[in-house]
Amino acid sequence: MNEPKPLNVFDYEHMARQILQPATWDYISAGADDEVTLTRNRSSFERIGIRPKCLVDVTWIDTSTTVLGHPIAAPILIAPTGQHAFVSAEAEIATATAASAANTILVASTSSSRTIEEIAGAVASPTWFQLYLFLDRDRSEAMVRRAEASGCRAIVLTVDSPRWGRKERSLRTEDDLPWRNGNLQSLPPGKGEYPDGAPATWADVDWLRKLTDLPIVIKGLLTAEDAALAADHGVQAVIVSNHGGRQLDGAVASIDALPEVIAAVDGKLEVYLDSGIRRGTDVLKSLALGARAVLIGRPVLWGLAVNGSKGVIEILRMLQNELAWAMALSGRPSIRSIDQTVVRSP
């Protein structure tokens, strides 16, 4: 093809927009309401200044790290996003294959187009399962059991969605979307779809904690108070996230919330971050402010739309490469050498 070679994830965004149906594009790209938080997710990263360290030996850059003890090639996981069949026929199978190829972890969504059995079964590498609670506990438990049986290595409980955020740009066009939820097919009948009428509480976390021996990750908190509670309730990790600006418009940027969360957990939990990561330098800034890893959502869908599994691998490869570049240029050759002196205090 004559297309210029994409150089970064924004190029993939551009290509995906050319390819996708408008309703699909709107669904993926929209933020809640006026998209103030969506915009802030980028501007907050761009405001941070990096303080490079020079004359460090950066011959070898090692981006590898671990999350919950699992080694990964770079601190960049695939965030749970639903309905991959909207953008690719192979759907989450392609995404899982890419995660495996890139030696990272896919957090498979409850809202996947394919079942967790298909997704986790497609690869030997670890998959985590993102859980939305159902009104009916039996259905929730059934879903957790299926995740366990499929070999998932952690349960990621999303806690920012007691209601779906109003992605108005998408609301105007969503009638054309071909929704299909793989996981719901084989669940026992129950009283309700998630998550209407079934907002989770910390009691549900306790219930889940007793239900499974898998590590539990709380996804979607943004405050020190909630982070401290997470530690008290025996979970293993938290994801600082505003759901890519898709839930509560006006919510603080994840990267702005990160310092208070880090201070609150005081090393007791692993802390990850998503919402707005588009560059290797964003990963560097996140790690500098205390995150152990980040997750990417929309970029994965762009890669998947453009070139299926290969597109996702390319997205992961580009971000890992950019992170390595940023580590070299900032004089931090290993993940553990990244500390708060990397960024300028505001």
Added chain:
Amino acid sequence: MNEPKPLNVFDYEHMARQILQPATWDYISAGADDEVTLTRNRSSFERIGIRPKCLVDVTWIDTSTTVLGHPIAAPILIAPTGQHAFVSAEAEIATATAASAANTILVASTSSSRTIEEIAGAVASPTWFQLYLFLDRDRSEAMVRRAEASGCRAIVLTVDSPRWGRKERSLRTEDDLPWRNGNLQSLPPGKGEYPDGAPATWADVDWLRKLTDLPIVIKGLLTAEDAALAADHGVQAVIVSNHGGRQLDGAVASIDALPEVIAAVDGKLEVYLDSGIRRGTDVLKSLALGARAVLIGRPVLWGLAVNGSKGVIEILRMLQNELAWAMALSGRPSIRSIDQTVVRSP
């Protein structure tokens, strides 16, 4: 019709602009002078970051509260705005009907197209009367007596308009406006129209305080000093307001003035806020910073222009719904659970 369904008050703004005569549009939309305060009213809200609380039971969201002891469905009142006949033949009758249907309160303006008797008489629910003082005390008193006789439940004294702000955009086109003031028809003859030559002072507040047993609300203050004076002069509530940016250009945004007012009144008065409310999250932010309720002005006129009483109801319904959504997504299921931890200290 094939028009897409409006999703928010900005959609109504857009529709109203299509419908209204330019002079009417300018009159409603204009701010004073360079519209610096008009713009600031939005930007100050957008700068505030929300700190959502997760894993709270938000199965039931209760937006109800009270103002001056009157129960209302949501902390969103209808601000006094004049000349509803500019946008709808039914004028304030439609607005009052909508307020009643939405279980909230209309603050009927002295400058209404219809008389206070017609407006308050149209509905069983409580109406408050907004008062501009006349140079002639007899006329002022007569107006208060009519409000009392009509069953109004509070007098809202506007104090930011000893002169009309220069809404220059409207000054350029206002000759085409069909002014008609219902209330003035049946008043005793007097020395002047309001409020030229008759700026109110705290002595007038004392006079009004003695004149009526109705609760008095001071509308249009923006400072701690004035809020403290209001408490000293025995009023029941204040409305922090810059008159929608229509009076003194350069005045601080209401939301920026709110903290000092809250600190000054120290719980002795109810504090409401208007000027710039367009989203449920704006209501949430206002309540987080200490307001008991907010008032909306232009959005009501947009709803009225587009679809009469039904349009106003829809505006109120949308904002209440957005507020409920924001309460659910921020983990504050009741009005009293909304405190200052909802917003990020700057």
Added chain:
Amino acid sequence: MNEPKPLNVFDYEHMARQILQPATWDYISAGADDEVTLTRNRSSFERIGIRPKCLVDVTWIDTSTTVLGHPIAAPILIAPTGQHAFVSAEAEIATATAASAANTILVASTSSSRTIEEIAGAVASPTWFQLYLFLDRDRSEAMVRRAEASGCRAIVLTVDSPRWGRKERSLRTEDDLPWRNGNLQSLPPGKGEYPDGAPATWADVDWLRKLTDLPIVIKGLLTAEDAALAADHGVQAVIVSNHGGRQLDGAVASIDALPEVIAAVDGKLEVYLDSGIRRGTDVLKSLALGARAVLIGRPVLWGLAVNGSKGVIEILRMLQNELAWAMALSGRPSIRSIDQTVVRSP
């Protein structure tokens, strides 16, 4: 004519631009270099929030004040600007007539198109003379003597122009300008034009102080240090000014420099301000931060270009009216009631 009535000084700016030759327009409107300070002069005013006081008796607004003991109708003087013949055949005669009609003071520029004798002689009201020093002391002294003989009531020594700022936008077109300096015609021959090669120093201020009994005003300082020196050197007043952004690009805005100057002079001198005043609220903000009066430059030229003396009067009338409006709406009915509580501390 069918033109809409101008409502503010920006309308005059627009009209002047239609009328004037491009070279003249560029000369008047340009700022130095990249016009960073020119832009800052407006943005700094717009950032300041006003804290209105309500329920004050503002029936009578009194904008009158004094400068150096001279009563004026409003704290708005006419700044020295040169070459009024560029925009009006009557040149400074029209400007002086307008100043007199508006009961304010014209600061006549050394660079006037007409002589100081013509200008000061045209009106009974006081004129101040703006002085640029010549390399040749005799010429400078001659100029001061002429100002004295013409009845000028103060000498305003401009100190920000040891070189002319590079107004690049104007440099590109200035060849078309019909320069003519009235005052230079009748001066004794000397070694140089002002102010090349003859930058003034504090010693020159001392020399000037001994030379004349007229009050001396230092125009063009922006720091506490220089304000303190001014007080030490026995002058009567200072004008905080960046020369309308026409001298040193990057210089702080006058309104941002004002607080440190006020603190430094500690009441020993009168302090005025220019650079960026376009609205009555700008005057209010300047007085709130400690200025006794402001001066306007470009707006006078716009008025002069559009309608000669009447245009200047209209500019002064509009600004006085806007100031009165702002005083009424902020609850400060007299100049002396304007204090620092009018503005929000940053």
Added chain:
Amino acid sequence: MNEPKPLNVFDYEHMARQILQPATWDYISAGADDEVTLTRNRSSFERIGIRPKCLVDVTWIDTSTTVLGHPIAAPILIAPTGQHAFVSAEAEIATATAASAANTILVASTSSSRTIEEIAGAVASPTWFQLYLFLDRDRSEAMVRRAEASGCRAIVLTVDSPRWGRKERSLRTEDDLPWRNGNLQSLPPGKGEYPDGAPATWADVDWLRKLTDLPIVIKGLLTAEDAALAADHGVQAVIVSNHGGRQLDGAVASIDALPEVIAAVDGKLEVYLDSGIRRGTDVLKSLALGARAVLIGRPVLWGLAVNGSKGVIEILRMLQNELAWAMALSGRPSIRSIDQTVVRSP
């Protein structure tokens, strides 16, 4: 020609863009990644406010100073940039000639189109040699020896480029660029091109320190920590630089990093600055914040492209002139009179 006379370096930028091939333009103008740092390099300068001092004798402005003991006409050096043959057939010979004519210093790049022997030999005035280390120490040493033998007066070790920054705008078009590196022709064969696989460390600085008696300048640090290390390792000067925004996108602006570097070196080293200098006032601000001199990169290439050696001289002349103007207008007639009171503390 009928072209208007260029008034500033931006005019040269405009002219160069008309002349150069797109690939060359992109190569010169691009910043890394999203060009956040490139943009910040200008915005950070523009945010700084200057505090002019008035009534200082500025009859004689002296911009001369010294760097490492070498007298120069103004504190403006020519930064090392590579491949001058991209824009002018005479390449670095023209640049060196201009530096000599302007009585300043060219820092000749390792990546020059011509050899260091040609460049340094073309002029009697001092040349400094910018060094990139090779993987092979012998090649590095050979390069230093050639610089010494050519009469270079200092070695400028660039430390911000263990990898090349990804200038994506240029990556899209760089295939058309006619690379040719003069210096590499005659080097002994070795294991690698610079600087892949051969990131320098402080040990290399020590090695270099022992290798040569020439003063060593560390170019490309941005932090207090690294500045302190530089002092410890016996170098003579540092250049605070983000490589014109071409290396690590997100890096702090040099001018924002300068204060902490100045504090850290505590007078032990000379400190220079580059990245974003486009105006004489930028030089003034840099000196006010503690730099001894600045370096310019892209403007030199614009001058070279437009008019060869004469164009570079004109660039240097314009900036020196602007600096003199800024010194006069800020009341700092000599370089040593420029101190931190020139700028407003933020």
